[in-house]
Amino acid sequence: MSSVDRNIANEQQINSEESARGTVAGLFTDHVKAQQALDQLKSDGFSDDRIGMATAESENRPHAGFWDKVRGTFGDRDHTRTAEDFRDSLSAQGITADQARYFDDQLRSGGILVTVRTDGGRAMQALRILQENGADTGSGAVSFARNERSSNEAAGERRIELLGEVLRVHKERVQSGEVRLRKEVITEQQHIEVPVTREELVIERTAVSGDRPVSEEIGSEQEVRVPLTEEQVRVEKQPVAREEVRVGKRAVQETREVNEPTRREELKVDKQGDIPEKKRRAS
Secondary structure: OOHHHHHHHHHHHHHHHHHHHOEEEEEEOOHHHHHHHHHHHHHOOOOHHHEEEEEOOOOOHHHHHHHHHHHHHHOOOOOEOOHHHHHHHHHHOOOOHHHHHHHHHHHOOOOEEEEEEOOHHHHHHHHHHHHHOOOEOOOOHHHHHHHHHHHHHHOOOOOOOOOEOOOOOOOOOOOOOOOOOOOOOOOOOOOOOOOOOEOOOOOOOOOOOOOOOOOOOOOOOOOOOOOOOEOOOOOOOOOOOOOOOOOOOOOOOOOOOOOOOOOEOOOOOOOOOOOOOOOOOOO
16 A cells, blocks of 8 residues: 555544544634634534634734634634643544644644534534535644654654543433323212102092082092102213323433543653653643
8 A cells, every 4th residue: 555545544544533533623724714614514503612713822913803703603712722731622522642733733834723523423514514615634644643753763752652541421312111191991880869759649538527418429430540750860971071181201301420440551660770860741
């Protein structure tokens, strides 16, 4: 594989790793194109708090108009950082150490760095927007790191990278349960007392005093009919609404603690003999 092919493969690997982390970064040398990228990111739904920007100096006169537009659209942005803070900030967002050093070096030429924190599903979309507007998304980071290491080795300096593990927490929505609501018919016996009335036959006999003559003859037919009535109970069942049940869902937020062991590497120096040592911290 040629060196050009290796560089292309390394760039594709960087972009793939960046997309998997959900954080992408692009370096602009033209503030107009940087503004176009910011406008397109916002119009595509990327919120203000997920977009970061950085320049090399606080009094960057060529970009004064650019920052005025940024403040008008996105609000105030802290775009000035020391080299150490800047690299730490990029690393905290998931940018590799080689890319952080590369962007730091390129920013000193007066560029503008735009970072976008996204979920995994939209990382490629943000990366495409930055590249379409002319951003350098770290294509030269691998060769820059190689040249930097070659320069240090030529000067008699060797480097050891101390690695450490950090926790990346991801949330996934899963079904925790299911509730079924259905109606069940319950039969129960109801006892109701209903007052009713009925008619009874009442016969009263009264003795007649004296001899009162009558016109009928003895033995003639005479019949009296008295109908008697009563109330009867008729039961009718009719469905009526007794209660209404409303079913819905609501989101309840809670905090869960995640405890997981992480490993990190520490430097151990074994000396033989009286060797002077001078410690310095790289900028």
